[in-house]
Amino acid sequence: MSKRSWALSLFGLCTATLSLAGAYPKLHQPTLTPQNSGTIQGLIGVSPVNSRVVWASGRGGTFVVTTDGGQTWTNGVVPGAEALQFRDVQGVSDKVAYLLSIGNGTDSRIYKTTDGGATWTIQFQNQDAAAFYDCFGFWTPKRGITQSDSVNGRFPVIRTTDGTTWQDIGNNLPPALNGESSFASSGTCVAAQGKNNAWIVTGGASPSRVLATVDGGNTWNAYDSPLRGSPSAGIFSVAFRDAWHGIIGGGDLDPSAPPFAQTATSNDGGKTWTITNQQPNIGTVFGLSYAGEVGIGRGHEGEDHDEANANQTVVVTGPGGAAWTPDEGNTWFTLPGVTGYWGVAFGSPKTGWLVGTGGRILRIDF
Numbered sequence: 001m002s003k004r005s006w007a008l009s010l011f012g013l014c015t016a017t018l019s020l021a022g023a024y025p026k027l028h029q030p031t032l033t034p035q036n037s038g039t040i041q042g043l044i045g046v047s048p049v050n051s052r053v054v055w056a057s058g059r060g061g062t063f064v065v066t067t068d069g070g071q072t073w074t075n076g077v078v079p080g081a082e083a084l085q086f087r088d089v090q091g092v093s094d095k096v097a098y099l100l101s102i103g104n105g106t107d108s109r110i111y112k113t114t115d116g117g118a119t120w121t122i123q124f125q126n127q128d129a130a131a132f133y134d135c136f137g138f139w140t141p142k143r144g145i146t147q148s149d150s151v152n153g154r155f156p157v158i159r160t161t162d163g164t165t166w167q168d169i170g171n172n173l174p175p176a177l178n179g180e181s182s183f184a185s186s187g188t189c190v191a192a193q194g195k196n197n198a199w200i201v202t203g204g205a206s207p208s209r210v211l212a213t214v215d216g217g218n219t220w221n222a223y224d225s226p227l228r229g230s231p232s233a234g235i236f237s238v239a240f241r242d243a244w245h246g247i248i249g250g251g252d253l254d255p256s257a258p259p260f261a262q263t264a265t266s267n268d269g270g271k272t273w274t275i276t277n278q279q280p281n282i283g284t285v286f287g288l289s290y291a292g293e294v295g296i297g298r299g300h301e302g303e304d305h306d307e308a309n310a311n312q313t314v315v316v317t318g319p320g321g322a323a324w325t326p327d328e329g330n331t332w333f334t335l336p337g338v339t340g341y342w343g344v345a346f347g348s349p350k351t352g353w354l355v356g357t358g359g360r361i362l363r364i365d366f
Contacts, residue, residue: 029333029335030324030335030364030365030366031364031365032335032338032362032364033070033363033364033365034360034363035066035070035071035361035362035363036073036361037073037075037355037359037360037361038064038073038074038075038359039058039062039064039075040359041058041059041062041359042058042342042356042357042358042359043056043057043058043059043062043064043343043357043360044057044058044085044087044185044186044187044342044355045058045086045087045089045100045186045187045343046089046344046345046353046354047089047090047097047345048294048345048346048347048348048351048352048353049091049092049093049094049347050294050347050348051069052066052067052068052069053065053066053067053091053093053094053347054069054070054091054347054353055089055090056089056343056353056355057086057088057089057099057187058085058086058355058359059085060077060082060083060085061077061078061081061083061084061101062075062076062077062086063075063077063078063089063097063099063117065094065097065117069347069351069363070353070361070363073361075359078099078111078120081101081111081120084101084102084109085101085102086099086101087100087101087134087135087184087185087186087187088100088134088135088136088184088187088188089187090136090138090144090296092138092141093141094116095113095114095115095116096112096113096114096141097112097113098110098112098123098138099111099112099113099120100135100136100187102134102184103132104129104130104132105126105128105129105131106125106127108125108126108131108133108148109122109125109126110122110123110136110166111123112163112164123160123164123165124146124158124166126148128151128156130151130152131148131149131151131156132148132149133146133147133158134148134149134181134183134184134189135147135182135184135187135189135190136187137190137192138296139193139198139216140296141163142160142161142163142164143159143163143216144159144160144163144192145158145159145160145169145190145192145198145200145217146158146159146166146190147189147200148182149180149181149182149204150176150177150179150180150181153175153176153178154170154173154175155173155176155211156168157169157170157172157173157200159216159217169217169218172213172217172220173211173220174211174220174221174222176202177209178205179204179231180202180203180204180205181202181203181204181205181234182200182202182204183234183235183250183286185237185286185287185318185342186236186286186287186317186342186343186344187287187343188236188238188287188288188343189201189236189238191238191246192296193240193243194242194243196214196215197212197213197214197240197243197269198213198216199211199213199238199270200212200238201225201236201237201238201248201250202229202234202235203230203233203234203235203250204229204230204231204234205229205230205231205234206229206230207224207225207229208224208227208228208229208233208250209222209224209225209229210222210225210235210238210266210270210273211223212269212270212271214269221271223270223271223272223273224273225248225264225273226261226264226273226274226275227248227250227251227260227262227264228250228251228252228257228261230252232252232254232257233250233251233252233253233254233257234250235248235249235250236249236250236251236285236286236318237285237286237287237288237316239288239293239314240290241292241293241311241312243269245265245266245312246266246270247263247264247276247288247290247314247329248263248264248265249263249280249286249287249316250262251283251284251285261279262279262281262283262284262285262316263275263276263285263288263316263329264329265328276325276329276330277329277330278325278329278331278332279332280323280325280332280334281321281332281334282316282317282318282322282334283318283319283320283321284319284320285316285317285318286317286318286342286343287316287317287341287344287345288314288315288317289315289345289346289352290312290313290314290346291311291313291314291315291346291352292311292313292349293346294346294349312325312326312327312328313326314328315335315344315346315352315364316344317338317341317342317343317344317354317356319339319340320339321339322335322339322341322344322354335364338354338362340356340358341355341357341360342355342356343355349366350365350366351364351365352364
């Protein structure tokens, strides 16, 4: 980068910090630290286990893992998956992780390692040529669900209860709208929280919707969202900080699309959604995360519905930029110069990672 570019970046950071200090005198811009993943493959999914162990995944059958907070990363390619894109990853420990590859038919697969990535076992390989699996979410190391685009008016969602085998539970879900699908932009179109709560977000049709379960996937309800839904638009990412309070992000992949809302929040478990008071203004949101979301079954069970002191800090990211909010979308602050990062997740309430194009990894510390 040229000295002039560095100067412009520094000016932008200082300007944003001054604005932040004026509105929130006790808050500061987070620290951003680039890290070396050891690969140039685009990284899309990221899953911190804690503040030291982090897994990420992406194109070319690639995965990366760190056990020292990102000071060093180990990268690898899953044998037989060299042509696949791992759009989602779930880290369980430094040894155990799941990977989800996307694609029509047999390209949609779930792999698992129990030895830190030295070997991988296929747990699921899609046999339906019309199905396309996008994202998964886990309540525990052995309990999770995986979302697919709709096929003939039905979502062929699969579930595991033993961490090994997967069963179709699509008949438990509401009928799909014509063309309804999910976006595998960062592996966050599914969120699992607590012991049995989960949400699947959709687009591809109007309205975009949130599908919700409170019993581990046995029963589901569908709720309309205020974010645009169309063949190129919808909800791309969802997160909940507890059983009640959540945020969705999305947008439109059509470059000629008119302006659109990017984020909305819910305080009733996803039944109703309200466009946030401000918008992050980064273009389409590919991924988002609460800073307080840490580990499997993110969030906690049984919080008070109106808990006032919960961590409301959210980071959103996408090809066009990244931003954060300290108050769940009432105010937003841009992360200067941060573009091309698709996914974000946190390993502690103050430390997270963004992953993006060219194998880039950015640690964010509040």
